[in-house]
Amino acid sequence: MSQTRFNSTENLVPFRPLSADDVIALVNRALSAGNSMHTTTYKFAFFKSLLDNVFNVNLDTMRLSYDSLAARFTEIYWNLVLKYHIRQQIPTSQHEMTSVEKELSDFCAKYGFPFADKESIFPFESLKSDLQLEIIKKIRIVMMRYVVAAFCGDTDDQFYHFDKKNDKDAITLNRAVYTALVKYKSIFEKQNYYEWIKYLEKANLEEDAYALAGKLDSSTERENLNTYREILEDFDRPRCFYCGHLLETENRNEPVDHFIPWSFVKDDKLWNFVLSCPHCNSRKSNILPDKQYFQTIKERNIKLVNVDHPIVQRDFKNYSYFRLEEMWQSAVFNGFECGWKR
Ligand SMILES: [Zn+2]
Structure with a gap:
């Protein structure tokens, strides 16, 4: 029985040994209707933030920072509410908007951005x-106040530990949960979308x-990868990672390729980016690269981590070579085609 309520300040209940099936059962339960957060979409956005951040979990300590979770949680809501105008709550007599929508509305008012039904705003x-x-x-x-404890309670206190008073930086994931989130990443993601859509359809009748x-x-896909392109161009003579062709960098429009496809990872990290020629980039598309490229990216990352740039320091914080292989294996299990080579 869950001890945690949405306003709990901690969950330090010892984790039970969980099998993969146990974790799936907890996800099913947390996402199904009729629990503590059924009047908003918070639990879906939070679960997506967890899944999108799963490769940012520290492998030694299982810690995942509130900063990473909140950045993703904010980006999701900015794009859904302001770019796509998707309501996140069925208006009731007491509440017109969720607290997140209210914060976004106040922020737009402060800076003169539109917050109207049909006016689209730029992406996050x-x-x-x-x-x-x-x-x-x-x-x-808002996330700390209404979501962190509630979501944990909905997983029978088994997903993670948190202690808002004494540890303001991070949650500590249950390692069995981490393993299952990595293994079933795309499957959980689709399940989460399905439950989320069922709710959103009621609040957005025209969609x-x-x-x-x-x-x-x-909602978390980025168009502009210029910062990554610049770091990679400055790092080495700009060549296509796959075919070795020298790249024209004057126009700064050669593709920055997600080595493990974005559609699986749903995150942008420098250690997963390579420069590519347009030809290789369009042919590779969403296919996983052949294993022959692993040694090359491993060696590239050993050197790249030494570049003195804040983004390098930030992105490599929880990197390990093992992580790339783990992502590849999991993507195969989740149905991604593999073995692309030029
Ligand atoms: Zn190429």
Whole structure:
């Protein structure tokens, strides 16, 4: 029986030994209707934040920072609410908006951004970084107050430990849960979208389910990878990682390729990026690279980690070569085609 309520300040209940089936049962239970958070979409956005961040969990300590979770949680809501105008709550007599929508509305009013039904706003990635940090800080408070404990309670206190008073930095995942989240990543993601859409359809009568699914899936996809391109160009003579052709870098428009496809990882990390020629990039598309490229990217990352740049330091924090292999294996299990070579 769950001890945790949405306003609990901690969950330090010892973890039971869980099999993969046990974790699946907990996910099924947490995502099904009729529990503590059925009036908003918070649990779905939080579970997506967990899944998108699973390769940012520290492998030794199992810690995952609130900063990473809140950044993703904010980006999801910014894009869904402001870019796609998808309501996150069925309006009731007491509440017109969720606390997250209220924060976004206040933020838009402060900076003169539109917050109207039909007016689209730029994606989160285009917001200046100091403003990104400002809104993440606000949304993080909502997430800490209403979601962290409630979601944990819905998993029978087994997903993670947290202690809001004494540890303001991170949750500590149950290692059995981590293993299952990695293994079943795309499967859980689709299940989460399905339950999320069932809710969103009630609050957004004019949207059809297929359009909603596309919007949920692209809510964290970034168009602009220039920062990564610049770091990779400066690091070495710019060549296509796959075919070795020298790249024209004057126009700065050669593709930055996710080595393990974005559609699986749902995250942007420098150690998973390579420069590519347009030809190789379009042919590889969503296919997993052949194992022959692993040695090359392993050696590249051993050197790249030494580059003195804040993004390198940030992105490599929880990197290990093992992680790339783990991602590859899991993507194969989740149905991704593998073995692409030029
Ligand atoms: Zn190429």
